[in-house]
Amino acid sequence: MSIEVEKIDVRFGGVTALQDVGLTLQRGEVLAVIGPNGSGKSTLFNAITGFVDIASGSVAVDGKDMAGIPAASRIASGISRTFQTPRINPAATVEDSVLCGFHPHARISFWEGLLRPPAMSRTEAELRRRRTRVLEQLDLLGFAEQQMGELPMGIVRMVDIARAMAAEPNYLLLDEPAAGLSKTEQNVLIQQVRQLAKQGVGVLLVEHNFGLIRRLADRVIVLDRGKVLLRGTADEVSKRPEFVTAYLGTSVQ
Amino acid sequence: MNSLLMRYRSVLVLIVVLTVVTMLIRANTVWLDTSVVIAIYSLIALSVGISYGQAGILSVAQAAFASVGAYATAIVTARYDLPAAVGLVLALLLPPLIAYPLARLVTRLNALSLAIATLVFGQAFDIILREGGDFTGGYIGLSGIPPLPFASGLLQFHFVAWGAVLIVAVLLSNLIDSPFGRATNTLRSDTLRAVADGVNVPHVRSAILAFSASVAGLGGWLYAHHIAYIGPDSLGPSVSLSVLLMAVVGGAQTVLGPIIGAALLTLLFKFIPSQEVQGMFYGGALIAVLVLTPNGLMGLRTVIGRWMKSSATKRERATANVATGVSAARRAS
Amino acid sequence: MYELLEFSSRGVLLGVTYGLLAFPISLLFIATDTVDLAVGAYAVLAGAVAMFVGGSVNPAVGILTGILVGVLASAAIGSISLMLGRRQKGDPLVLVLASFGFAIFLESVVLTLFGKDPFIRQPFTYFWNIGGIRISPQAGVNVVVGLLLIAAVYVLLYRTSWGRDVRASANNERAALLAGIPVRALRFSAFMLAGLLAGIAGVLVLYTSGMDFASGMHLTLAGFGAAIVFGLHGPLRGFFGGLAIGVVETISAGYANGGLASLVPLLFIFLVLTLGRGGRQGPAGVRA
Numbered sequence: 020m021s022i023e024v025e026k027i028d029v030r031f032g033g034v035t036a037l038q039d040v041g042l043t044l045q046r047g048e049v050l051a052v053i054g055p056n057g058s059g060k061s062t063l064f065n066a067i068t069g070f071v072d073i074a075s076g077s078v079a080v081d082g083k084d085m086a087g088i089p090a091a092s093r094i095a096s097g098i099s100r101t102f103q104t105p106r107i108n109p110a111a112t113v114e115d116s117v118l119c120g121f122h123p124h125a126r127i128s129f130w131e132g133l134l135r136p137p138a139m140s141r142t143e144a145e146l147r148r149r150r151t152r153v154l155e156q157l158d159l160l161g162f163a164e165q166q167m168g169e170l171p172m173g174i175v176r177m178v179d180i181a182r183a184m185a186a187e188p189n190y191l192l193l194d195e196p197a198a199g200l201s202k203t204e205q206n207v208l209i210q211q212v213r214q215l216a217k218q219g220v221g222v223l224l225v226e227h228n229f230g231l232i233r234r235l236a237d238r239v240i241v242l243d244r245g246k247v248l249l250r251g252t253a254d255e256v257s258k259r260p261e262f263v264t265a266y267l268g269t270s271v272q
Numbered sequence: 273m274n275s276l277l278m279r280y281r282s283v284l285v286l287i288v289v290l291t292v293v294t295m296l297i298r299a300n301t302v303w304l305d306t307s308v309v310i311a312i313y314s315l316i317a318l319s320v321g322i323s324y325g326q327a328g329i330l331s332v333a334q335a336a337f338a339s340v341g342a343y344a345t346a347i348v349t350a351r352y353d354l355p356a357a358v359g360l361v362l363a364l365l366l367p368p369l370i371a372y373p374l375a376r377l378v379t380r381l382n383a384l385s386l387a388i389a390t391l392v393f394g395q396a397f398d399i400i401l402r403e404g405g406d407f408t409g410g411y412i413g414l415s416g417i418p419p420l421p422f423a424s425g426l427l428q429f430h431f432v433a434w435g436a437v438l439i440v441a442v443l444l445s446n447l448i449d450s451p452f453g454r455a456t457n458t459l460r461s462d463t464l465r466a467v468a469d470g471v472n473v474p475h476v477r478s479a480i481l482a483f484s485a486s487v488a489g490l491g492g493w494l495y496a497h498h499i500a501y502i503g504p505d506s507l508g509p510s511v512s513l514s515v516l517l518m519a520v521v522g523g524a525q526t527v528l529g530p531i532i533g534a535a536l537l538t539l540l541f542k543f544i545p546s547q548e549v550q551g552m553f554y555g556g557a558l559i560a561v562l563v564l565t566p567n568g569l570m571g572l573r574t575v576i577g578r579w580m581k582s583s584a585t586k587r588e589r590a591t592a593n594v595a596t597g598v599s600a601a602r603r604a605s
Numbered sequence: 606m607y608e609l610l611e612f613s614s615r616g617v618l619l620g621v622t623y624g625l626l627a628f629p630i631s632l633l634f635i636a637t638d639t640v641d642l643a644v645g646a647y648a649v650l651a652g653a654v655a656m657f658v659g660g661s662v663n664p665a666v667g668i669l670t671g672i673l674v675g676v677l678a679s680a681a682i683g684s685i686s687l688m689l690g691r692r693q694k695g696d697p698l699v700l701v702l703a704s705f706g707f708a709i710f711l712e713s714v715v716l717t718l719f720g721k722d723p724f725i726r727q728p729f730t731y732f733w734n735i736g737g738i739r740i741s742p743q744a745g746v747n748v749v750v751g752l753l754l755i756a757a758v759y760v761l762l763y764r765t766s767w768g769r770d771v772r773a774s775a776n777n778e779r780a781a782l783l784a785g786i787p788v789r790a791l792r793f794s795a796f797m798l799a800g801l802l803a804g805i806a807g808v809l810v811l812y813t814s815g816m817d818f819a820s821g822m823h824l825t826l827a828g829f830g831a832a833i834v835f836g837l838h839g840p841l842r843g844f845f846g847g848l849a850i851g852v853v854e855t856i857s858a859g860y861a862n863g864g865l866a867s868l869v870p871l872l873f874i875f876l877v878l879t880l881g882r883g884g885r886q887g888p889a890g891v892r893a
């Protein structure tokens with residue numbers, strides 16, 4: 020059971036954002052993607068989740084080719100993602116935002132929404148219980164009734180992660196989840212990601228903080244200008260000279 | 273129990289107001305007639321609230337959907353002598369049967385294309401009505417639409433029309449407080465966010481537009497049986513504009529907003545001197561409302577609420593600034 | 606065969622005016638990412654003023670006044686857009702809604718001031734006879750004005766710093782602001798230019814097929830159809846889109862029912878909206 024990305028290319032007009040990129044993400048492992056700004060990390064996420072089209076190559080999830088499957092169906096079938104800049108509705112409360120993450124499990128049709136049969140009230144009650152549990156896990160219960168627009172960035176990011184976790188995905192793609200988090204929040208995040216991996220969730224992670232990657236990732240992929248530069252464990256990668264040049268920014272003139 | 277009260281609070285307010293108003297006007301035919309007109313406009317304005325307020329679909333052809341309902345019932349009752357109930361079924365079903373495929377074919381692009389598609393539909397429907405010969409009555413329209421057999425008096429019609437508004441208000445309240453409604457709300461402000469939640473955006477948009485078209489069709493059905501006549505100008509583009517105005521004035525995102533807007537503007541329209549300057553009034557008022565109170569009268573509540581809360585600490589204000597800065601950056605990227 | 610050619614030439618006559626209406630629409634789309642539904646109303650206003658001032662003073666003064674009034678009307682929606690921009694966080698639909706309101710507003714102004722009768726002027730009483738096909742000299746005027754305007758718009762958009770800034774601020778408003786481009790002033794000037802183009806188109810419509818107070822929405826849609834048939838991103842394409850729609854419309858009016866022929870631009874638009882590029886499922890192409 021894994022996500023298999025094979026030799027994908029992604030182009031935006033003249034710009035080649037990804038070229039010949041491949042990776043395997045097993046359920047239960049944590050894989051980190053690193054690379055300088057503009058190296059194509061977010062584009063890789065978008066390609067896997069169907070938010071951008073791939074020009075060639077393939078993405079398969081649990082052996083099933085994803086070509087032609089729209090983004091929403093990929094999410095609904097068990098791949099959740101966050102965005103590098105959280106997409107929030109500033110007027111929504113934290114609890115309502117997380118409730119939206121349950122969408123793939125709500126299984127409520129338009130007609131049920133309109134007529135509100137008793138079965139729907141039961142589902143709703145169940146979703147609300149599960150929401151409380153997710154908020155508790157991420158230490159967010161205290162913020163439940165606040166509006167997203169009133170919260171500091173770190174909390175907003177955690178809520179976004181909670182929203183992605185709510186769907187109980189098999190694979191979780193986190194785009195720079197620790198940016199702007201305090202030390203305590205980072206620890207909560209690390210603990211949660213480990214917990215998820217232990218439960219068999221495959222986690223793909225874009226992260227700039229190498230210390231955090233060392234603590235968390237089983238393997239690392241280094242992207243540079245849309246190509247895979249290196250693969251290996253965090254320790255292996257960090258010793259390679261190419262990594263030092265690429266990552267410390269000399270290639271980003 | 274508490275959540276039940278919360279969900280249906282708008283409906284309860286409406287019931288209380290209606291009871292009082294009915295007591296006051298039950299013997300006055302002029303006011304009863306105005307009340308029926310308000311109920312009909314409320315339905316069409318609610319249909320705007322559903323599409324524009326809930327899903328952010330700008331439909332500039334809601335009156336055309338109402339017109340579909342009105343013509344359907346006019347043709348089957350006045351021409352083929354079928355019961356008004358048959359007309360009702362058609363008025364409820366035909367508009368969504370047009371709206372769903374229209375939206376499904378077009379929403380693949382974006383909200384702007386769908387707005388244009390509704391404008392295309394409205395114009396095309398107008399041409400078809402005028403060129404429709406005997407079937408649609410052409411430029412002259414259809415008259416002699418029979419009154420509803422179970423509501424031949426104005427007072428009964430008043431009850432039927434407001435009953436329809438109440439039913440729609442209950443359904444809308446249900447929808448808003450459901451996963452489907454939450455998904456609708458998310459896609460209004462941010463389509464990509466909705467996709468990342470796993471929401472099938474084209475289906476949700478189309479279903480909402482279909483529901484809204486059906487509500488407009490219901491309004492058209494009442495219109496036809498109340499006025500006894502329907503023509504191409506009865507529910508034309510300027511009515512599409514005025515119902516948009518009503519919804520926006522009252523607050524399109526709320527259940528009560530469109531109804532308040534419909535009541536307010538119908539009463540105001542009574543004082544407009546001539547047909548010709550109506551457009552200036554509607555158009556000017558719409559622009560003024562968009563510029564001055566983007567969320568309508570119901571939106572003023574939150575403005576006042578926020579103003580009262582703004583005695584919050586400096587720290588909170590600072591964090592809010594950070595967050596709005598972030599969302600500004602997100603919009604720009 | 607001659608008949609078909611004659612219909613086609615009449616179609617070109619009509620199509621040029623549609624193509625001209627496509628300019629302001631694609632210009633505003635490029636500059637502001639929205640569609641101004643009142644473009645047809647500026648054209649009607651300009652046409653009506655040109656006819657009445659032209660009738661009582663002299664045609665040239667009428668034409669100039671008409672175009673000027675068109676520009677003033679679009680300046681009004683330009684200011685509205687700036688006011689909305691501050692409050693509505695740039696939601697393009699709000700401007701569409703406001704412009705719908707403005708279109709109906711102008712329609713009612715024209716009805717009140719100038720009445721219900723059609724506005725039309727046809728000063729040419731003779732026809733050119735080219736290979737047996739009768740062509741009104743007005744066609745010549747329309748084509749020449751159309752080509753001149755294409756050239757002018759092209760130069761303006763692609764050969765001046767104004768054009769470069771407009772295109773830049775449309776691509777990325779924030780980056781443009783950071784680069785010191787006066788985005789708001791540019792938007793406003795784009796509206797004024799759109800009004801100028803719509804005004805000229807309105808005058809040509811007045812001298813071609815004519816119009817009445819309620820023609821605005823149809824003209825907007827014809828211009829919109831012209832603008833999107835071959836893609837919204839370029840004035841030249843809009844011009845040829847206009848020609849295509851005009852020709853198909855007159856041919857179907859000639860062979861089928863005249864009233865139903867006005868459905869043609871609508872069908873064009875609908876087809877492009879459903880089949881056009883970017884019509885795939887999913888939000889691909891949007892920056893996530």
Ligand SMILES: Nc1ncnc2c1ncn2[C@@H]1O[C@H](COP(=O)(O)OP(=O)(O)OP(=O)(O)O)[C@@H](O)[C@H]1O
Pocket residue numbers: 031034035036054055056057058059060061062063103890891892893
């Ligand atoms: N939707 C898009 N349209 C056009 N170009 C894009 C789009 N998305 C990404 N790009 C380009 O593709 C390249 C890779 O961008 P991407 O966002 O994937 O990089 P990244 O590694 O995530 O960078 P960062 O560290 O800044 O997040 C960049 O040159 C970017 O400008």
Ligand SMILES: [Mg+2]
Pocket residue numbers: 060061062103
């Ligand atoms: Mg990125």
